[in-house]
Amino acid sequence: MVNGKLFSCVVAIVIGIAFGASTATAQMTEVSKAFSSSYEAEAAGKYAEAYKIIDKVVGMSEDSYPLVMRLGYLKGLMQKYDDAARMYEIAVRIKPSAIEPLQYLQYQHLMKGDWTRLAETARVGLRRDPFNYTCRTRLAYALYNLQRYSEAADEYGKVLEMYPLDIDVAVMNGWSQAFSAKRNEALKMYRWVIQVSPDN
Numbered sequence: 001m002v003n004g005k006l007f008s009c010v011v012a013i014v015i016g017i018a019f020g021a022s023t024a025t026a027q028m029t030e031v032s033k034a035f036s037s038s039y040e041a042e043a044a045g046k047y048a049e050a051y052k053i054i055d056k057v058v059g060m061s062e063d064s065y066p067l068v069m070r071l072g073y074l075k076g077l078m079q080k081y082d083d084a085a086r087m088y089e090i091a092v093r094i095k096p097s098a099i100e101p102l103q104y105l106q107y108q109h110l111m112k113g114d115w116t117r118l119a120e121t122a123r124v125g126l127r128r129d130p131f132n133y134t135c136r137t138r139l140a141y142a143l144y145n146l147q148r149y150s151e152a153a154d155e156y157g158k159v160l161e162m163y164p165l166d167i168d169v170a171v172m173n174g175w176s177q178a179f180s181a182k183r184n185e186a187l188k189m190y191r192w193v194i195q196v197s198p199d200n
Contacts, residue, residue: 030057031057031061031067034053034054034056034057035054035066035070037050037053038050038051038053038070038074041053042074042077047074047077047078048078050074051071051074051075051078054067054070054071054074055071058071064094065091065094065095065101068087068088068090068091068094069087069088069091069100069101069104071087072084072085072086072087072088072091072101072104072108073104075087076104076107076108076111079111081108081109081111081112082108082112084104084108085105085108085109088101088102088104088105088108091104091105097128099125099128099132099135102121102124102125102128102135103125103134103135105121106118106121106122106125106134106135106138109121110138110141113145115142115143115145115146116142118138118141118142119139119142119143119146122135122136122138122139122142123135123139126139131162133159133162133163136155136159137155137156137159137169139155140152140155140156140159140169140172140176141172143155144172144175144176147179149176149177149179149180150176150180150182152172152176153173153176153177153180153182153185156169156170156172156173157173160173165196167193167196167197170189170192170193171189171193173189174186174189174190174193177189
């Protein structure tokens with residue numbers, strides 16, 4: 001009798017696992033189909049439709065990060081930068097150690113011209129990865145647009161330490177130096193740019 005009960009329990013567990021696996025597989029298939037359909041709609045320029053397709057399956061996946069990132073990306077394509085930013089903020093909370101969602105979030109602030117928020121999110125990224133090129137250049141650009149030229153020059157200088165031949169950064173460093181009344185430093189930077197990139 002004991003063995004019979006034990007056998008029944010094992011059978012029930014196996015059936016439960018099989019049912020759960022089958023359900024999970026079905027959900028994965030739905031999510032995969034949604035991504036495929038969403039990409040097709042995006043390619044046709046139907047961004048709102050592409051968004052709705054993904055939005056319907058967000059709760060079906062244990063890993064919601066790719067879905068939330070996709071929603072943010074599509075909102076960005078629709079130029080709904082505030083909505084996109086909210087999606088990326090959710091993605092940041094899902095992956096708190098990741099740089100990727102922060103960079104996408106920064107891009108929304110960049111497109112809106114929200115230099116204060118861009119600087120804030122760039123600093124968050126740099127706390128996670130102090131040598132991140134994108135975060136550092138975006139911080140410098142935000143500071144430049146906030147007319148904090150001396151700070152911008154410092155940040156552009158840090159980028160040049162890592163990428164000495166980055167001409168675009170060198171030019172922005174020169175402008176930052178010029179606007180912060182560091183004329184000699186600006187002239188030195190411009191002369192160097194003209195020397196190594198005479199057609200710039």
